[in-house]
């Protein structure tokens with residue numbers, strides 16, 4: 001590990017370097033790319049949940065003026081089987097979920113394409129389906145070999161003899177990723193070369209996947225993502241629409257094609273968070289220390305691709321317990337592919353754990369802030385290694401002070417203001433410091449005296465463009481204004497995904513290494529064209545330390561005594577996430593995550609009709625997300641944290657921890673306000689009246 005940066009630009013809250021382009025409309029997103037004479041793709045989605053396509057009648061569609069091609073499984077080119085069922089697009093006649101892609105229309109205008117897509121008649125053979133997650137996994141058998149349960153100590157014995165216990169089940173509904181910019185693709189074939197503009201969190205992953213699927217040399221594929229309008233994980237893996245767009249482009253030689261999913265399409269094709277059923281049995285001794293953590297999480301996966309939302313993972317590192325059982329259970333259902341959504345695993349897992357901790361603290365008669373501090377640890381309960389830094393207790397104390405926690409009457413339902421019951425709640429947050437290997441950066445000196453920093457990273461809207469420029473400037477010991485960062489293009493050096501809150505750690509490290517190599521090789525007075533490369537090497541400190549960011553979330557909740565309406569007028573998050581690279585964009589990440597947590601707590605819920613297998617509320621009129629009027633005063637602050645072990649910047653990931661624990665803090669506050677413990681999200685009005 002190389003030494004910490006001498007800090008100049010790092011830490012400053014400088015404005016986003018791409019901000020002006022974005023707010024003035026000058027920023028070109030994937031779909032905006034001005035390609036020559038584009039054609040437009042409208043997808044055709046399966047209208048049944050399980051079965052087989054028997055016949056497709058395309059005549060009426062082909063007769064629509066402006067239609068160039070209709071692509072179905074019968075006409076699409078064959079792609080390679082790369083072991084990812086989600087990406088087997090138009091390769092067979094089987095239907096595994098409602099909304100699966102079964103065809104596409106390519107036309108001169110988006111309108112003609114969409115009209116024609118609606119005229120395609122599909123005859124199906126329907127098979128029985130199962131789309132409901134139930135404890136025990138619903139109808140079909142669970143996925144074989146769900147993995148060994150992780151068991152330590154004597155869980156049942158310790159639970160039976162403990163003075164304080166709780167045994168409760170918490171549920172979360174399916175939640176759907178809906179970044180402002182939906183999934184979009186522009187695909188251009190030139191001979192056997194393929195250029196793609198994709199709204200993605202990883203240009204290199206898209207490139208590698210396309211090369212494999214279409215049997216192309218890597219050099220023949222170029223993927224660009226200059227600006228991205230949010231992702232939250234929906235753009236972190238390759239989804240089926242991309243394959244459809246590339247297949248469609250094959251069908252109209254010489255024409256670039258454009259595809260933008262609609263909001264409705266997003267609910268079937270962008271990945272989403274599985275519903276969860278989580279049973280927690282916790283026990284504590286007379287001293288208020290946790291003795292048992294027994295966590296069983298049920299969730300669903302599609303039949304075409306398994307994805308496990310690691311709900312029990314954060315439980316491993318949060319609080320010590322001598323007796324522990326973690327069980328992750330999967331049911332394979334006839335549903336769309338589950339995937340990443342902001343803090344997959346940590347988000348629903350910590351909702352359940354931090355709700356249960358609140359219940360256990362109350363059972364023990366201990367204040368929930370004090371209870372968490374009492375169960376703090378400097379040693380990772382899972383690995384036995386010390387944490388490289390862990391300031392959960394500092395976050396809890398600082399949050400309690402700022403939030404006015406001392407004024408809280410421990411008795412639930414003790415505060416009324418007008419017609420509202422008022423309460424406050426707390427929850428802990430955690431997120432690992434993820435370090436993917438392999439990212440590389442190049443620093444090149446230009447005739448204009450400026451430094452180009454090249455890395456195939458992506459700014460999905462987080463502020464990476466700005467933070468990486470700050471890191472580069474400090475590493476090169478030059479002002480920010482002399483650095484030009486180049487990202488968003490697979491022809492730039494390989495970089496890992498903008499996911500797992502790992503971007504700054506991985507790409508920043510590569511940039512620091514490249515800057516160091518540049519100075520070593522070329523000194524401080526370089527010549528035009530001088531360049532150097534740096535790569536992320538294995539962080540050997542991981543052998544000695546467990547690395548996580550922590551936080552404490554506080555919420556005030558008001559529940560209307562007549563209508564049951566739930567409001568969150570005030571939230572505070574205090575985070576310990578190492579060195580903050582950019583105070584402005586970091587705050588934006590934290591409060592963005594917390595706002596998404598308000599959404600999760602109060603609104604978000606996909607409703608699937610078990611008879612037909614479709615999402616009933618697949619638009620923003622019916623699938624509610626928090627709007628401005630739902631968000632009160634949200635404040636995010638951080639404690640100073642020096643961590644020399646995580647990376648050269650001393651930073652930890654901040655993109656996801658803001659949502660972790662937020663819903664639990666709100667649910668705990670709603671209980672404190674009303675005395676009604678709702679264990680099923682979202683906290684809709686009907687639960688309280």
Ligand code: MOS
Pocket residue numbers: 201231232233234236340341342343344498499500501656
């Ligand atoms: Mo985030 S869900 O790792 O993109």
